[in-house]
Amino acid sequence: MQAIVAEKSSQAESLAAPYKHRKKGSYIEIDPCKTFPEGALLTWCSGHLFEIVEPHEMDASLKIWQLDTLPMIINDFKYKLIPEKAKRFKAVKEVLTNPKIKEIVAAGDAGREGELIVQLVIRMSGVKKPMKRLWTQSLTPKSVQQAFDNLLDIKVTQPLYYEAMARSYADYLIGMNASRVYTLLIQSKGVNRSSGSSGVFSCGRVQTPVCAMVVNREREIQNFVSTPFYELVSRFVMEGNEYEGKYTIESGTRFDSKEKAVVIQNECQGKPAMIRELKIEEKNVQPPQFHSLSTLQALANKRFKMSPKHTLEILQTLYQNAYVSYPRSDSQYVTDGEAEAFPEILKNLKSLEPYSGLIEGVERSISADKRYVNVEHVSDHYAVIPTEKVPSLVDLSEDEKKIYDIIVRSLIAAHYEPAAFSHTTIQTNVGEHVFITKGKQLLKEGWRKVMFDSDEEENKEDEALLPNVQKDQSGMVKSVSIKEGKTSPKKRYTEGELILAMKNPVVEDSEISKVLKSVSGIGEESTRSNIIERLKQLDYIEIEKNRVAPTQKAFILIDAVQDTVLASPELTGRWEQRLKEIGKGDASAKNFIEQSKKLAEKVVRDAKQQADSWNFDSYIQKMEEDKYVGPCPKCGAGVVDKGNFYGCSAYKSAECNFTMNKKLLEKTINESNMKKLLEKGKTNLIKSFKGKTDFDAYVVWKDKAAGSIRFEFKKEKVKS
Incomplete structure (x- = not known):
């Protein structure tokens, strides 16, 4: 009997769909059939179940961030179970350790991350049984059956596992060391929570050059002189x-x-x-070409103001329901095999009212058209196209309809003659x-x-x-x-334009340009939207009227790293080039990791050498101005929002020590109330302070010159 390990529950359901099966709690049982003579047990992960252990969990001395502990060079990477995923891992392990199971089928998404998610879970379970690999780019019943009938030996895709492991180790080494050294050195220049920053200056081989792209565009705009x-x-x-x-x-x-x-x-x-x-x-x-993930994300952002992250989520749902092909593709072409299915796909799409008349007018076959069918431009995945499984449009959400419509129309339009002008x-x-x-x-x-x-x-x-x-x-x-x-300057990037700029970065060095083109730009097709979301979470960028604006924190980081490899697309371009060689079995993952250790040492060394030249005073002042709440009761300077408390911005220049916690008896003093206190001496009535009993009160000055406060209670009306 075989055990099949999928990446997600929805994927598992699609893999079971072509066969007689029943769900049994935490797994699916497939009945004996031609494909599975002894039946099969189908279980699933829930994305990544394991993560690399934090440095301080391997060495307690690394818990406190200190310059003298850098660089941190980890020689023995360890993984730990993500706590909230423990129940899911237990369910997978129970299937894998079942004595009836003689062979395991890894059935994650067709890519290096899917390879890592499933293979790592199998390895961490301690089970050592023969393995095969299911490789399919569509979850339609027909495609699933074909894939199960043509399972690959795990050795065929094993290099992808090594590629993913090497990528995660190297990103960990660079990210941990760069983030710590730049955070500590930048904070030593007076940039910390008290000046409005979120504290940590996270760095990474992809996110930092992307952040630099946004900052550099902003500087072009700021420096532009209109004539x-x-x-x-x-x-x-x-x-x-x-x-x-x-x-x-x-x-x-x-x-x-x-x-x-x-x-x-x-x-x-x-x-x-x-x-x-x-x-x-x-x-x-x-006619336009088919879509890759990036071109779809860019178009959806332009047309519907849809974030790249949301577009990918919608695509993933459509894929898991088998309505479109694998979404994380960097290609805009298909192979001859996929093109053979186009007549059937168009025939099935004809049943949908918006497309029936258009398909009636189809004018040609594109099976020999190199603009669409070109195996030389297809690596692991082909373009995002509709499958032969057609949804009921009433069952799709409005956003799902929009994205599905783009994909369907791209296929139909390709079968029409050129427009003439x-x-x-x-x-x-x-x-x-x-x-x-x-x-x-x-x-x-x-x-x-x-x-x-x-x-x-x-x-x-x-x-x-x-x-x-x-x-x-x-x-x-x-x-x-x-x-x-x-004359007008360039505009800020939209999120969609930033996705395309990552895919096709403009660099002056022709050699680096060739490298970036060979690896389809900065980062993976599947992770570019995550990079943008990560930059938002880290307070490096904000979205203003659908355009990407850098924060003062972003300017500080890019000023610090501007003359290092971290700010250049070159590092991530050459990195991806080598990773792809590992994925093809043409390069050593071990050698790549050793080179990453040396690079981590260089990143730390460069930061320490350049720190003396940094000056962030203008950014600190701007951040404090942005966080201005009102006049200081002690010295008259500005009180600013400093995260967990309000404090005087003249704490250095005038040595003013006025501060006030945002939390007071478990109630938050919001900015509106703090403004009223500073400007009028009294907040609005704040309800449910937590004392011996809950009470409502105003916050007023007890001694304004000393910056001390007291409660004032609402006067009850005397009944006559």
């Missing part, structure tokens, strides 16, 4: 037809001074004009002065019947039609106007 420019727009009359043209020279269409524009304006006003060139060109626009360019001369007019007209709808190539509204898609004019026609300048504008 005015001027453009000339002329309106022409040609034998009864009117159209506009923009004055154009070799350097473009803009003047740097209004005076220059006025000179040309005067020279053209009311003068004869002639059409010197008329160019009409027909261009075909191919007519591009017209008119060159109108007024003496020696040249004006250019451009227009576009849709000639053939093609795939645009299914979807648009941008998020613009339909009525904005096409430029206005140009009049029917001819080359060498003569006319007059009806008017010439000057339009004034200002």
